[in-house]
Amino acid sequence: MAKVLTKYVCQSCGYNSPRWVGKCPNCGEWNTFVEEAPSSLRISKKPAGASSKIEPIPMEELEREDVSRISTNIEEVDRVLGGGLVPGSLVLLGGDPGIGKSTLMMQVALQLKEQVVLYITGEESVQQIKLRAERLKADRSKNISLLAETNLDLILDVIERGEPDLIVIDSIQTMYRPGLESAPGSVSQVRESTALLLRLAKTRSIPIFLIGHVTKEGMIAGPRVIEHMVDTVLQFEGEAHYTYRVLRALKNRFGSTNEIGIFEMHETGLREVKNPSEAFLSERRYGTSGSTVVSSMEGTRPFLIEVQALVTPTSYGVPQRNTTGFDYRRLSLLLAVLEKRVGMHLGSYDVFVNIAGGVKIDEPAVDLGIATSIASSLRDVPVDSTAVAVGEIGLGGEIRTIGNIEKRVQEAAKLGFKRIVLPQNNVKGLKENGEIEIIGVDRIEQALEALLG
Ligand code: TYD
Numbered sequence: 208m209a210k211v212l213t214k215y216v217c218q219s220c221g222y223n224s225p226r227w228v229g230k231c232p233n234c235g236e237w238n239t240f241v242e243e244a245p246s247s248l249r250i251s252k253k254p255a256g257a258s259s260k261i262e263p264i265p266m267e268e269l270e271r272e273d274v275s276r277i278s279t280n281i282e283e284v285d286r287v288l289g290g291g292l293v294p295g296s297l298v299l300l301g302g303d304p305g306i307g308k309s310t311l312m313m314q315v316a317l318q319l320k321e322q323v324v325l326y327i328t329g330e331e332s333v334q335q336i337k338l339r340a341e342r343l344k345a346d347r348s349k350n351i352s353l354l355a356e357t358n359l360d361l362i363l364d365v366i367e368r369g370e371p372d373l374i375v376i377d378s379i380q381t382m383y384r385p386g387l388e389s390a391p392g393s394v395s396q397v398r399e400s401t402a403l404l405l406r407l408a409k410t411r412s413i414p415i416f417l418i419g420h421v422t423k424e425g426m427i428a429g430p431r432v433i434e435h436m437v438d439t440v441l442q443f444e445g446e447a448h449y450t451y452r453v454l455r456a457l458k459n460r461f462g463s464t465n466e467i468g469i470f471e472m473h474e475t476g477l478r479e480v481k482n483p484s485e486a487f488l489s490e491r492r493y494g495t496s497g498s499t500v501v502s503s504m505e506g507t508r509p510f511l512i513e514v515q516a517l518v519t520p521t522s523y524g525v526p527q528r529n530t531t532g533f534d535y536r537r538l539s540l541l542l543a544v545l546e547k548r549v550g551m552h553l554g555s556y557d558v559f560v561n562i563a564g565g566v567k568i569d570e571p572a573v574d575l576g577i578a579t580s581i582a583s584s585l586r587d588v589p590v591d592s593t594a595v596a597v598g599e600i601g602l603g604g605e606i607r608t609i610g611n612i613e614k615r616v617q618e619a620a621k622l623g624f625k626r627i628v629l630p631q632n633n634v635k636g637l638k639e640n641g642e643i644e645i646i647g648v649d650r651i652e653q654a655l656e657a658l659l660g
């Protein structure tokens with residue numbers, strides 16, 4: 208009798224072990240091993256003669272197919288996808304529970320005009336889905352069919368009978384194949400289910416969205432092991448204290464991974480934030496010291512963000528340095544440069560730096576803005592509120608060249624800023640923009656002169 212070989216699979220990374228272990232030797236997670244029975248869905252061996260019929264195709268004989276992308280009619284989603292949805296593509300949408308994945312997918316489904324959408328849910332009842340769709344105040348939902356089912360064999364049957372143009376699976380962790388003995392959500396179930404849906408997407412040329420939940424650690428548990436199988440991995444994320452949601456591509460076979468889409472969660476669903484800088488800057492107060500507007504690149508898009516600094520005399524002996532959204536060591540470096548090159552004595556002051564809006568920046572181009580905010584707070588002189596500052600600061604106090612200068616200048620001008628202070632070396636080659644005054648600087652002192660007067 209053939210021995211039944213059970214194996215233990217790490218639910219975090221998919222590592223296999225013949226016996227149970229407490230700590231995964233591959234990813235180091237604890238208590239992640241689950242016993243999984245061997246797959247009874249062995250792929251049947253090809254008949255011996257069949258393999259000889261497979262022929263490679265010379266690449267030059269291949270006609271170039273123009274992929275006509277399907278527009279989701281939501282600009283932000285289209286851009287992140289690389290210009291629309293590619294037929295037959297498998298897209299994984301990951302994110303924390305409750306972030307709005309189901310809402311986003313329903314909005315995509317509602318926005319589609321001609322396409323028939325099959326929305327398969329394993330988490331909610333069809334009534335709940337309907338309620339959500341009503342909440343989204345959609346005037347059209349004729350093209351959407353709902354199915355509350357988790358058995359993939361039954362689902363496949365439904366798909367075979369219908370002719371959907373788009374399928375949404377909410378979520379991949381709830382789906383299972385009855386032939387496999389492990390529980391839904393386990394690595395082998397998630398993998399098998401995805402492989403099946405991948406084949407379906409490719410053979411029938413139907414785009415499929417897979418929703419996947421992410422664990423607290425920020426890893427797509429389960430879905431992590433299918434990232435290599437899907438064409439596109441999108442991540443929907445947000446900050447706990449803000450209503451903004453950011454959609455970004457972590458992997459995209461059909462486009463760039465630089466793009467991001469920004470949404471805001473409202474009572475009636477997600478709304479696109481067309482002009483993120485405006486949204487981020489709306490709470491800005493004019494005329495207070497210690498605040499500079501900087502331009503930071505997020506993907507291929509410039510963002511105008513306010514950086515704030517507060518410099519106060521130390522009352523407990525050791526001066527405090529504190530940052531939110533900015534690298535602590537970078538702040539120490541900037542403080543040292545300000546001491547040595549500008550002659551600012553900060554040794555008896557506490558320095559706090561905050562990037563407004565809960566954003567995290569790790570781009571050196573914001574150095575200049577941080578430095579001017581610190582100087583402004585120390586001297587209690589407000590920074591010119593009509594100006595934007597960008598530039599990396601070197602150890603010698605010099606302002607170093609940065610990238611994407613054209614875009615940053617355009618964005619600042621578009622939002623009504625009057626002046627932009629940037630590295631002198633970036634000035635040449637920059638097209639004259641009538642709307643905004645361009646001020647090139649070589650050293651911190653010049654920038655402070657221009658911005659603090
Ligand atoms: P949901 O799409 O169910 O999240 P996920 O599928 O990622 O788990 O959205 C959950 C949250 O969004 C929930 O807390 C309620 C909120 N929400 C709104 O604020 N407005 C809306 O119009 C909808 C539909 C949801």
Ligand code: MG
Pocket residue numbers: 308309310330377
């Ligand atoms: Mg959901």
